[in-house]
Structure formats: C-alpha cells, structure tokens
Amino acid sequence: MISSFTHAQLLPTWFRRVSLLGAAFSLASTMALQAQTVRPFTVGNYVVVRIGDGSAALSSAATATYLAEYSPTGTLVQQVSLPTTDALPNLALTASGSATSDANLTRSADGRYLVLTGYNAPVGTASVTGTTAATTNRVIGRIAADGTINTTTRISDAFDANNIRAAVSANGSTFYAVGANGGVRFLPLGNTGPTTALSTGTPTNLRTINIVGGNLYVGASSSNSYGVLQVGSGLPVAAGQAFTLLPGFPVASGPSSFSFFFTDQSPTVPGLDVVYVADDRTPTGGGIQKWSLVGGTWTLNGTIASATAALRGLTGKTTGTVVTLVATGASGLYSVDDAAGYNVAPSTATLPAALVTAPTNTTFRGVALAPTATALAARSAPGTSEAALTTFPNPVQQQLTVRLAAGSAGHLAEVRDLLGRLQCKRVLPVSGQLDLTALPSGTYLLTIDGKMTQRISKAE
Incomplete structure (x- = not known):
C-alpha cells in the first residue's frame, strides 16, 4: 500500500508545513520586490x-x-x-x-x-x-x-x-x-x-x-x-x-x-x-x-x-x-x-x-x-501644489511653452545639458514661453523650481 503514496505524502506533516511556509515567504519576497520597483x-x-x-x-x-x-x-x-x-x-x-x-x-x-x-x-x-x-x-x-x-x-x-x-x-x-x-x-x-x-x-x-x-x-x-x-x-x-x-x-x-x-x-x-x-x-x-x-x-x-x-x-x-x-x-x-x-x-x-x-x-x-524619465511626471517636493508639468512643442525649434497646473507665471525654469551644465535660466511669464533659439540642437533637461523635470529636445 505504501507504493500508492506520493513522495510528498510520505514527508512528515511538520516538514510539509515548513516547506509551504517557505514558499509563502518566497512569494511574499517576490511580491515585495515587485512593489518596490514601481517607485x-x-x-x-x-x-x-x-x-x-x-x-x-x-x-x-x-x-x-x-x-x-x-x-x-x-x-x-x-x-x-x-x-x-x-x-x-x-x-x-x-x-x-x-x-x-x-x-x-x-x-x-x-x-x-x-x-x-x-x-x-x-x-x-x-x-x-x-x-x-x-x-x-x-x-x-x-x-x-x-x-x-x-x-x-x-x-x-x-x-x-x-x-x-x-x-x-x-x-x-x-x-x-x-x-x-x-x-x-x-x-x-x-x-x-x-x-x-x-x-x-x-x-x-x-x-x-x-x-x-x-x-x-x-x-x-x-x-x-x-x-x-x-x-x-x-x-x-x-x-x-x-x-x-x-x-x-x-x-x-x-x-x-x-x-x-x-x-x-x-x-x-x-x-x-x-x-x-x-x-x-x-x-x-x-x-x-x-x-x-x-x-x-x-x-x-x-x-x-x-x-x-x-x-x-x-x-x-x-x-x-x-x-x-x-x-x-x-x-x-x-x-x-x-x-x-x-x-x-x-x-x-x-x-x-x-x-x-x-x-x-x-x-x-x-x-x-538618480536617473530621469523621458517625460517624467511632476515629482513635487512635499508642500507643493503642482500636479503636472507639460511642455510643447517637443522637439522645439525656438519657443517652448511650459504649462503648470497652478499657472506658469513666476516659476523658475532652468535648462541643463546631460552633463549638468546650466544653459538657460529664466522666470516664466504668464504665457509660459521660454525662448530656446540660442541653444544648439540636442537633448536637455528642463527643471521647474528645482522640483519637476522633463527631458526636452532642441531641433535645428
């Protein structure tokens, strides 16, 4: 009759419980890792x-x-x-x-x-x-x-x-x-x-x-x-x-x-x-x-x-x-x-x-x-009210329009190249327009008030 039992059934009950518990912990660890990676x-x-x-x-x-x-x-x-x-x-x-x-x-x-x-x-x-x-x-x-x-x-x-x-x-x-x-x-x-x-x-x-x-x-x-x-x-x-x-x-x-x-x-x-x-x-x-x-x-x-x-x-x-x-x-x-x-x-x-x-x-x-995203959504510091940062056109040739949920006027815009060198620094007007005519073509990072960043491209 013993031959009709599976190998798992022959294991002591406590061992099977420990094995199941270990599998549960492994699954939990995997789920925790997956949860961490989305931040x-x-x-x-x-x-x-x-x-x-x-x-x-x-x-x-x-x-x-x-x-x-x-x-x-x-x-x-x-x-x-x-x-x-x-x-x-x-x-x-x-x-x-x-x-x-x-x-x-x-x-x-x-x-x-x-x-x-x-x-x-x-x-x-x-x-x-x-x-x-x-x-x-x-x-x-x-x-x-x-x-x-x-x-x-x-x-x-x-x-x-x-x-x-x-x-x-x-x-x-x-x-x-x-x-x-x-x-x-x-x-x-x-x-x-x-x-x-x-x-x-x-x-x-x-x-x-x-x-x-x-x-x-x-x-x-x-x-x-x-x-x-x-x-x-x-x-x-x-x-x-x-x-x-x-x-x-x-x-x-x-x-x-x-x-x-x-x-x-x-x-x-x-x-x-x-x-x-x-x-x-x-x-x-x-x-x-x-x-x-x-x-x-x-x-x-x-x-x-x-x-x-x-x-x-x-x-x-x-x-x-x-x-x-x-x-x-x-x-x-x-x-x-x-x-x-x-x-x-x-x-x-x-x-x-x-x-x-x-x-x-x-x-x-x-x-x-820390890495940046191609179109990074606003990562505002605690206490800020801006919910989104939008820019257009992208790529831009001359005038880049910057839109913030709370309005653009008065916000500080900084444009840096991928080596971190400051290329342009302006306080945005009500229109939100930023003149980038003088920049050479390439890829840049636009930061608003030091809190929100988007990647922008300058075309010829």
Whole structure:
C-alpha cells in the first residue's frame, strides 16, 4: 500500500508545513520586490550600491545587493532590492561582499537608466568572483527612472574566474562592460550569446567605464596606464579598438584610479576641460584628484585629500563654476564642492565627514545621480501644489511653452545639458514661453523650481 503514496505524502506533516511556509515567504519576497520597483527615483538625488543586508559580516561569498537612494542632505529616500533568485526573464544579481573594486554604478548617457554588474549566483555562493563565467554568468542590471529592474543581460564568455566591475550604456539598449580581465566587452540588452571583445592590447584589467561627451572612457591602474583612457573614437561597436591614455596621466605606478567625472570650466578651452578622478590610496596620496586640460595635456591641479576613506565611486554635477562631487568609499557617502574653477587647485583641500555612513555589516560601492524619465511626471517636493508639468512643442525649434497646473507665471525654469551644465535660466511669464533659439540642437533637461523635470529636445 505504501507504493500508492506520493513522495510528498510520505514527508512528515511538520516538514510539509515548513516547506509551504517557505514558499509563502518566497512569494511574499517576490511580491515585495515587485512593489518596490514601481517607485520612481527623484531627480537630483544620489543612488548608492549597497552590499549586504546587515545580518552578518561580509565575505567573498555572493551577497544581496541593493540600490539606496539618498537626498542631497543624506536622507534615505528608498532602498531597492536587486533579485537574489532567478525569476525569468530576470536573473539573480548578487555581488561579492569583499571585492572592493566591484559593483560600480553608472547612469546611461541619455540619463534614463542606472547600470551595474554582478553575478548570477545565489546568496552564499563561495568565492563568487572566482567562479567560471560559463557556469556562473556575469550579469548586467539596468534600472529605469521609474524603478523597473531588468537583469536579463548575461555574459558567459568574459571575466572568467575573475571580477566583473562595471558597465555603461548610451540608451539602455546596448552595454559596454569591463572587469579584471577581458578588456572592454560590447553586448545588447537581454544578451544570451557571445559578446564582442572591443579592445586590443593592454590594459586588460579595467576598473570603471563611462560615456562622456559622446566618447567611451575607462579607468585603470595597471600596465603603464594610471588614470583615464579613451576607447577608440565615439561609441565603437566593432573589435580592434585601441586604448589611448589621456595625455599627461602617468605611465608609471603610483595613482590608484577608479571612477571619474568630466566637466567644462573654461570658456576658452573647447569641450570638456576638467576631470576629477577617485583615487583609493590611503592614508596618503588618495582622495579626489583634479586635472585640467592645458595646451592639450592634462595637468594635475591638486587632490581633495582623504586619509581614511578609500574612494572608488565618483559622480558630480556642475552649476556655473561650482562643481559638486559625490563620492563613495566602503564605509560612507561623501559630498564636496569645488568652486575654484579651471586649472586651479580645488577650493576644498580635505574631504569632509561622511554625508551617510554605511550600516553595520554592509558596504558602499558605486554612486550615480538618480536617473530621469523621458517625460517624467511632476515629482513635487512635499508642500507643493503642482500636479503636472507639460511642455510643447517637443522637439522645439525656438519657443517652448511650459504649462503648470497652478499657472506658469513666476516659476523658475532652468535648462541643463546631460552633463549638468546650466544653459538657460529664466522666470516664466504668464504665457509660459521660454525662448530656446540660442541653444544648439540636442537633448536637455528642463527643471521647474528645482522640483519637476522633463527631458526636452532642441531641433535645428
């Protein structure tokens, strides 16, 4: 008679109850994750990669990964959990608890997405960075401005038995990825096959990557390349791209370069002319380096020194001549202004105290500005009455009309490019019309009263 029982029926009643309870918790966790992802990010906030839930000391094992959104004053706005189990098409994305160079964070060039990398491994997978990529795929996560998580993109032919560290995207449809081996890889969203090895030669050990001014750059500290390098020209998609170390950066050992932030500070130097680079050396030499482009060569102006915090994540925003730099080390989030301008030592010599301290048994990795939506609905601060922001025509050639639910007159309109540089600042008239005739064609961010933002396009 026993043969007529199923295997499940032979299990003790208490075991079946525990199993059912576990399934219920798993379902609840999945539902909670789904609920979290629908909350949009707030423009102007900072997003930090946090590793660990605080329940146990970190190790080299695969660890739960989160995106923590903070206001510029350091207030926690929300915490987004990345998946720890596969729920196809999405894959688990975890990180090593001890690999300090991993889990850098970038914002896509069009501003709409956050991008980071990890491992398709269950929490607790031992020495996850040493696993083979074919069996433990490397994963790229794309998180939209509305909080939607996409972890469908996998890499099985690169960063084998070693770290994947960072990825970036122009518009969320394709990615460039780097790690401790394999150079620069190019692949589409949802990739399941081989990737394109873009780069040739050294260095193969890369730490960070970003798109700036329509070009692709990486950060490195090895193989006669200590600083920032350009990859090919523009945004390459074919193999055979060469690295070019920005002239003036050292070829000898010394700097330990990670993330970087470019800006334009001189009206007489065409294009981007200042770059800040995070350097994780402690107790001396590290911090945020400032380099200016002088006569075609990048010159080190000085360093915002950090004796205790090993800085690896870095982003920033520019308002006139003031550059606000936002950096992360393992134990904290930092914010510091440099108001000195082009080719001058930073106006702040020493990194201030942390804006936010990482909770016990967790660590901070990369940082980026919060993403924006193509047509972001009004995200008003508490106490504001505007319910909607409407603009037309979009694309615009000359006059952009701005409509607010409470009327347009008297509201401050600011137009910035995708590097955060202020292009236009006006108080709106009753008609709500904003003259953008003088702007070159391109994509911009319109912000009203510092609270509501929409993406606009300027046509020829």
